[in-house]
Amino acid sequence: MASVVKKANPFENIPSIKAKALGINLDSDIYGTFAEIGAGQETARHFFRSGGASGTIAKAMSAYDKDFSDAVYGIEDDGRYVTQSRLKKMLSHEMKLMEDRLSREKHPKKLFFTYANTVATIDFAKKYKGHGWLGIKFQLHPDQKEYDEIVLHVRFKQTEARLQQETLGIVGVNLIYGAFFKHDKPKKLLKYLYDHIDKDTLEIDMVNFSGPNFKDVDNRLMSLQLIKNDMTEAVMFGPDGNNLLPAAALYKKNILALRGSFRPVTKVNMDMFQKSYDIFIREQTVEEEKTIVIFEITLSNLKASGEIDEQDFMDRAELLCSLGHTVMISKFQEYYKLVEYLSSFTKLRLGLTMGVNNLVDVFDEKYYRHLSGGILEAFGKLFFKDLKVYLYPLKDQETGQVLTSNNVKVHPRMKELYKFFKYNGKVMDIIDYDPDILHVFSRNVLKRIMDGDEGWEKELPEGIAEVIKEKNLFRRKPAEIASE
Missing domain, CATH: 3.40.50.620 (HUPs)
Structure with a gap:
């Protein structure tokens, strides 16, 4: 009888979603709110079901009705709801409520966080696949005045609203868990967003890190990771270095x-x-x-x-x-x-x-x-x-x-x-x-820069040569790169 070949479990050494939610819940210092619009309270549900949520969840809400949502967060200039602007307002509003309603004297060790998402799942006619914004504003030290923030945009590839809701809930748990326990490794944090998710079901096409603990994170490099890790097909960033949503x-x-x-x-x-x-x-x-x-x-x-x-x-x-x-x-x-x-x-x-x-x-x-x-x-x-x-x-x-x-x-x-x-x-x-x-070619200029030659400066736009010299760009030769 032929022996059975055991397939490797890709999630074997990865904590389950329940374990991640429970890990957050059992940390007595982590305390925050959930505000979810458009796809149910899928992320909060995982925390409620895992147990011990009373010490973690200050509030969970879903402002489904548009008029009610506008009354809470204000009206967007473009009248839309599934936007980065809306998400940012949600994060700021909910965090301010945390600060106003909780006494620091009574909770000196609490690490506040607010998780929010605003999502449109697939429509009834299945014409629009669905997409959404989700993010977390959080602190890693009780006396941290300026909060850290991670914001991302997702596109769903599944063709059922229920499946998209479930996927959203998993991504939300992965994001909250990553923010508190993997914040020092942002590249890996991005990969962990797909824990227990098939890449064929979800695309992440934009992410931005901000705040004091991410001051050394270059969002352009984070953009590159999305492409490198097959999370999306194209990414964009502006002159300020922040990532843009192509759509x-x-x-x-x-x-x-x-x-x-x-x-x-x-x-x-x-x-x-x-x-x-x-x-x-x-x-x-x-x-x-x-x-x-x-x-x-x-x-x-x-x-x-x-x-x-x-x-x-x-x-x-x-x-x-x-x-x-x-x-x-x-x-x-x-x-x-x-x-x-x-x-x-x-x-x-x-x-x-x-x-x-x-x-x-x-x-x-x-x-x-x-x-x-x-x-x-x-x-x-x-x-x-x-x-x-x-x-x-x-x-x-x-x-x-x-x-x-x-x-x-x-x-x-x-x-x-x-x-x-x-x-x-x-x-x-x-x-x-x-x-x-017409005689100017990038490859020739690059070789002269790497070789330490002179005279290449005049073949570049005004100010570019100064930037290259000041920041010592393109100084490594291909052999040096290949040896790394």
């Missing part, structure tokens, strides 16, 4: 995206951006106040020797943020996947700024062999929407010839397909480019 930042916007390594960002990158932006906002359907520009880096571009080099990522992020730009990190190697993703948030104009080499790659069949419809399927997704490609020229380093959409060479089998899109106005040349900088 909110891109909603009903005209979007211009520039893909690159930006290692480092050069004068060519900035010329591509400025010249394509000038064309983009002159498009008849584009309103400048409803337009956002994204500097996008693919996850594969961040990998050195097969692994993601976090310091190298931070170096690039530092420079782009210093120039005041919004950055997206995505898992989309092919452009059509990026366009598909962006199109899920807006029906307005999309623009892609790319160099000639990138355009040649777009028309290379090898990138689409996994699709049943091949390159035609990909192009249907890429150019079906209101999209244009803004093409920056390339100077052939050997012949000196400047390559544009008119003389670029694609595979012979792709010539007719290329002509179709070009002459239908989907590809537009950037003609007012700066000819004096």
Whole structure:
């Protein structure tokens, strides 16, 4: 008789949800409130059921009715309820009540916390999958005046409201447990949010840490962890370094995206951006106040020797943020996947700024062999929407010839397909480019920085060289990275 192979239990060494809730309840110092809107009191339920909740839960409430919720937390400017702004108001309001109603003299050792969520589960027609905001405001020392805070956004992938509610409850317990017992390891805390949850059931696409105990946490790096750990497909952060929710930042916007390594960002990158932006906002359907520009880096571009080099990522992020730009990190190697993703948030104009080499790659069949419809399927997704490609020229380093959409060479089998899109106005040349900088390539500048050469400074935008020198960015050579 064949022996039975015992499968490893992925949760074998992970405390159960009941054990986590009980661990919080049995800690006599931890004391707080639960405020949950839109998906039941699923998180509080775990704490009530595990036992010993009377010493932990000061109050649990669910302001389901919109009018009642507005009376408690105020009315949002946009009239919505499932927003980060709403969550923040809930956290602040409930924490103030804790402070007002509990005497510190009577409870000198209590560690106050407030957990809140505002969630919309899947609708009856199953048209909208459901999403929500959840967060915790808490203290790790009784005399801590400024509270720590963790806020995250989730998207549900399950197709039943009951299952989404159960998942939300588990995430809530994991967040509260992680805040008190794993706060010193924020990267691991993110991973623990998925304890007892299948990643196919939930996406976490934004997280922000703030407060005195997270002062050394860079939220851009936390953003990278979400991508690295397969928690989401794309993340965004603004010039201030705080993470943005893509759905909110891109909603009903005209979007211009520039893909690159930006290692480092050069004068060519900035010329591509400025010249394509000038064309983009002159498009008849584009309103400048409803337009956002994204500097996008693919996850594969961040990998050195097969692994993601976090310091190298931070170096690039530092420079782009210093120039005041919004950055997206995505898992989309092919452009059509990026366009598909962006199109899920807006029906307005999309623009892609790319160099000639990138355009040649777009028309290379090898990138689409996994699709049943091949390159035609990909192009249907890429150019079906209101999209244009803004093409920056390339100077052939050997012949000196400047390559544009008119003389670029694609595979012979792709010539007719290329002509179709070009002459239908989907590809537009950037003609007012700066000819004096066409020799500049990021990889060459990077090598000179790493080698300690001189003269590379003039090939970068104003102020960037000073940032690189001041913060000693890009100083490590690939061999040093690979040896780590």
